[in-house]
Amino acid sequence: MEQKDKLFKEIFDSNSKKIFHLCYGYSGDTDVANDLLQETFLKVWQNLDKFRNKSLISTWIYRIAVNTCLTYLRSEKRQAKDELTDNIIENRVEEFSEKNEQIALLYKCISKLEENDRLIITMVLDELPYHEIADISGISEGNLRVKIHRIKQKLTELYNQYASV
Amino acid sequence: MQAFDQIQELWQKHEVEVKVSADEVLQQAKKDINGIKLKSALNILGMLISFFAIAGVWLFYEYQSWTTHAGFIIFLLAILSTTIILYRDYRLISKSDFTVHPKEFLSRLKTYQLNRYKLYNQMYWLYTMALSLGFIFTFLEMLPKLSSIQKALAIGLTFLWILFCSTILRKAVIKREKERISLLIEKFERISGQFSA
Numbered sequence: 001m002e003q004k005d006k007l008f009k010e011i012f013d014s015n016s017k018k019i020f021h022l023c024y025g026y027s028g029d030t031d032v033a034n035d036l037l038q039e040t041f042l043k044v045w046q047n048l049d050k051f052r053n054k055s056l057i058s059t060w061i062y063r064i065a066v067n068t069c070l071t072y073l074r075s076e077k078r079q080a081k082d083e084l085t086d087n088i089i090e091n092r093v094e095e096f097s098e099k100n101e102q103i104a105l106l107y108k109c110i111s112k113l114e115e116n117d118r119l120i121i122t123m124v125l126d127e128l129p130y131h132e133i134a135d136i137s138g139i140s141e142g143n144l145r146v147k148i149h150r151i152k153q154k155l156t157e158l159y160n161q162y163a164s165v
Numbered sequence: 166m167q168a169f170d171q172i173q174e175l176w177q178k179h180e181v182e183v184k185v186s187a188d189e190v191l192q193q194a195k196k197d198i199n200g201i202k203l204k205s206a207l208n209i210l211g212m213l214i215s216f217f218a219i220a221g222v223w224l225f226y227e228y229q230s231w232t233t234h235a236g237f238i239i240f241l242l243a244i245l246s247t248t249i250i251l252y253r254d255y256r257l258i259s260k261s262d263f264t265v266h267p268k269e270f271l272s273r274l275k276t277y278q279l280n281r282y283k284l285y286n287q288m289y290w291l292y293t294m295a296l297s298l299g300f301i302f303t304f305l306e307m308l309p310k311l312s313s314i315q316k317a318l319a320i321g322l323t324f325l326w327i328l329f330c331s332t333i334l335r336k337a338v339i340k341r342e343k344e345r346i347s348l349l350i351e352k353f354e355r356i357s358g359q360f361s362a
Contacts, residue, residue, distance in 0.1 A: 012187035020183045025176075034185060039356055041190045046267055047360045067359050103179045106172060125176040152169045159172055 008045055015058055016041070018126055019065045025122035026069045028111045036072055040065040055135060062128070062136045066119050073115075102163075109158040117151045124148055191264050197349055198263065205255040212248040216241060228306060236302030243295035250288065254280050267357050271350065278346045285339045293331055 016037065023036035043064050051060055110118055116137070123133045130148070134141040185193070223237040257277045263270040300323055308316050 009187040012190065016183045016185075016187075017181060021181045024181055037183065038185065038190050038193050039352070041187070042194055042264070042356050043359060045191060045264060046357070050360060064359065068355075071355055071358070100179070102175055106175055106179075125173050127173075127177075156169050156172060 004048060008041075008048065011044065011048075011057060011061070012041055015061050018058075019061060021126060022062070022065055022119065022122045023069060025107070025110050025125070026115075026118050027073070028107050032072075036065070036068055039072065040068045043068065056132070059132050059135055062123065062132070066136055069119060070115060105162055106159065109155055109162060112158055113151065113154065117147075117154075120144075120148065121151045121155055124152070194263050197352075198258065201346065201349070202255070202259055205251065205258070209248060209251045209255060212244055212251060216244045216248065219244065230306040232302045233306040236299045236305075239295055239299040239302065243292055243299065247284075247288070247292055250280075250284060254284070263353060267353065271353050271357060274346065274350055274353065278343070278350065281342060281346070282339075285335060285342075289331070289335060293327060297327060 019040055020033055020037050023033040023040070024030065027033050027036065040061065044061055051057060110121065113121060120133060120137060123136065128136075130144060131141055133148075134144045137144070139147065219237065219240050223234075223241070228234060228237075254277055257273050257280070261270040261273050304319070308319065311319065
C-alpha cells in the first residue's frame with residue numbers, strides 16, 4: 001500500500017498540471033476542472049494495478065481524463081451545469097479581462113468548439129504528439145490530422161473574429 | 166490577425182495552478198462521505214439525548230398510574246429501537262472506504278439509501294404510532310390535573326407537532342437526503358464505470 005501511495009504521488013505530481021489544463025480548457029471553470037481532476041485521479045488510483053505498460057502512463061491518464069470530461073458534463077444531473085458553461089466562461093472573461101484579456105478570449109473561443117474538438121485542441125496546444133492524441137481519442141492518425149487542421153482553422157478564425165470586436 | 170502558433174504560445178504562457186495535492190484528491194472523496202456520516206452520527210446523538218431526557222423525566226417524577234409508566238416505556242422502546250436501526254445504518258457507511266474498496270462501498274451506499282428510505286416511510290409511521298400511543302397513555306394521568314385551556318394546548322400542540330414532523334419536515338428531509346446520496350452514488354458510479362465495462 002505504501003508503495004502504491006508513493007507511486008500515485010509521483011504520477012500525480014508529474015501529470016496533474018497538464019490534466020488540470022485539459023479539464024480547464026474543456027470546462028472553462030476552475031471548480032469543475034478541479035472536480036474533473038479529482039475524478040480522473042481517483043480512477044487512476046483505483047486502477048493503477050490494471051495499467052499494463054502497453055502505452056505511456058501519461059497517455060493512459062489522458063485517456064481517463066478525456067473520458068471523465070465527456071461523461072461528466074453529459075450525465076443527466078450535470079445538464080444544468082453544462083448549460084451554465086457558457087455563462088461561466090462569459091463571467092470569467094469579465095473577471096480576468098483586466099489581467100489578461102487575450103487568455104480569457106482564448107478560453108472563450110475554445111468553449112465555442114464541439115466537446116470532442118475542445119479536448120483534441122487542448123492536447124494539441126499542449127504539444128502532445130499526434131500518435132498519442134490518436135491513441136487517446138480513438139481516431140486514426142490520418143483522420144486526426146485532418147480533424148486537427150480543421151479545428152486549428154476554426155479556433156484561429158474564432159479568435160480573430162472575437163479579437164476584432 | 167493572429168496565427169495558430171501565436172495562440173499556442175498564449176496557451177502555454179498561461180500557467181495553471183493545481184490547488185490540490187495527491188493526498189487531498191483521495192481525501193476529497195472521503196470528505197463527501199464524511200458529511201453523510203456526520204449527519205448520521207448527529208442523528209444518533211439526538212436520539213440518545215432524547216432517550217436519556219425522557220428516561221430522566223420518568224425516573225425523576227413519581228407517577229401513580231400504570232398507564233404513565235406504560236407510556237414512558239413505549240416512548241423509550243420506540244426511541245431505542247429507532248436508534249439501533251440508525252446505528253446499524255451508520256455502521257454500513259462507516260465501515261468501508263471508497264478509495265480502498267470502491268465496489269463494496271458503492272453497494273453499501275445503495276443499501277444505506279434504501280434503508281433510509283424505509284426508515285422515513287414504513288418505519289416512520291410505526292415510530293409515530295408508538296409515540297402517539299405513548300402520549301395517550303401518559304396523558305391519561307397528567308391531563309386531569311390540568312385546566313381546560315392547558316388540556317387543549319397540550320393535546321393541540323402535541324398533535325400539531327406530530328403532524329408537522331410527519332408531513333412537511335419528513336418530506337423535506339427525505340428529498341434533501343435522497344438528492345445528496347443519489348449525487349454521491351452517481352459520482353462514484355461514474356468513477357468506477359470506465360474500468361468495469
